[in-house]
Amino acid sequence: MKVGEVAQLLILTKVTGRGSLEMEIKGGYTSDLLSNVMGQAKPGMIWVTMQGHHNVVAVASLLGLAAVIITGGTKIEADTITKADENELTVFSTNMSSYEVTGKLYALGIINRQ
Amino acid sequence: MKRFIGDFHVHTLLSPCAEVEMTPNHIVLRAVQNGINLLAVTDHNASGNVLAALEAGRKYGVTVLPGMEVECVEEAHIVTIFDTWGQLAQWQKIVTEARKSLPPNNANKFGGQFVVDAYDNFICEEKKMLLGACRLTAREVIDKSRALGALVFAAHIDRPSYSLLGQLGFIGEELTLDAVEISNLNVSELKEQKFRPLIGSLPYMTNSDGHNISDFIQGPKNFLEIKEPSVEEIRLALKGERDRKFKPGYFVGFNR
Numbered sequence: 393m394k395v396g397e398v399a400q401l402l403i404l405t406k407v408t409g410r411g412s413l414e415m416e417i418k419g420g421y422t423s424d425l426l427s428n429v430m431g432q433a434k435p436g437m438i439w440v441t442m443q444g445h446h447n448v449v450a451v452a453s454l455l456g457l458a459a460v461i462i463t464g465g466t467k468i469e470a471d472t473i474t475k476a477d478e479n480e481l482t483v484f485s486t487n488m489s490s491y492e493v494t495g496k497l498y499a500l501g502i503i504n505r506q
Numbered sequence: 507m508k509r510f511i512g513d514f515h516v517h518t519l520l521s522p523c524a525e526v527e528m529t530p531n532h533i534v535l536r537a538v539q540n541g542i543n544l545l546a547v548t549d550h551n552a553s554g555n556v557l558a559a560l561e562a563g564r565k566y567g568v569t570v571l572p573g574m575e576v577e578c579v580e581e582a583h584i585v586t587i588f589d590t591w592g593q594l595a596q597w598q599k600i601v602t603e604a605r606k607s608l609p610p611n612n613a614n615k616f617g618g619q620f621v622v623d624a625y626d627n628f629i630c631e632e633k634k635m636l637l638g639a640c641r642l643t644a645r646e647v648i649d650k651s652r653a654l655g656a657l658v659f660a661a662h663i664d665r666p667s668y669s670l671l672g673q674l675g676f677i678g679e680e681l682t683l684d685a686v687e688i689s690n691l692n693v694s695e696l697k698e699q700k701f702r703p704l705i706g707s708l709p710y711m712t713n714s715d716g717h718n719i720s721d722f723i724q725g726p727k728n729f730l731e732i733k734e735p736s737v738e739e740i741r742l743a744l745k746g747e748r749d750r751k752f753k754p755g756y757f758v759g760f761n762r
Contacts, residue, residue, distance in 0.1 A: 426672075427672045427674075427675045446678075447675050
């Protein structure tokens, strides 16, 4: 499933302008501990987090993630959006909790195959 | 130049997780007995025992700096240390405002939060929960406290929880910290290898983060050579400028 399709189905708010919505999502990861994400998330995954800090962008770009969903209505720092656009990373915002978003992604068939 | 054995991260019995033996009077007395002559009292998001600690410091001849360990919105602990009580009082206002609407403390579960005077007399119990994140981001905590004159360091970056490094993955240059604190005793081993690429050029500190007397005395300290015990001098020492020295990994009693 593509990033754009997921965004539509989950009614996510896109906060960035330059990232591709055509990227194929290859699984997902949910965590707010960035050091943990660095070690566990894989390229092409969609990442669900409550952190709005701009290091999120650095970690997502470093790993080549498909997109980031920032949950719980977390205030996203202006720096985060600027840096995401510079790195052509798509970032979404939602009022849903990480639990709900992750469940919905799973229900859409976005699961991690070994 | 004067020599100091400094511990910049010590909790009093105001922190729910600290033992009641950690009265300002007792901390300073034990510091004197163990050759620790520079201390910062740093309770979680609170400063109610700082005045007593300053008074105890004057009583025993130990320099006590007013401080606070703040939890930012990213759930990391950042320690702020000031020269004067007035600066800390201003900082406390900002932190308190950013922590409104938190639930009351459950003393049975988390521990009591006690305010005392410099002679171990009970004054009151703090009813609001002092643990928990405020609404300020890490950057806001650093920038706002620095604007009031604080020395700022990221607490225990080598621990699994409440570490700025753990929460953010790496520490970027826009976070204008003075240092990062390592709590593990294996300082030399950890030092250059693991963290260096993730923290940029920030210097290391080693403090006890004492929540009881035994951890406070046995925990790591820092050896300093500075002109006077002030935020500016400690900052110079951390940078190694103008012949000031700052050596982390110092232990009282069995120094290596």
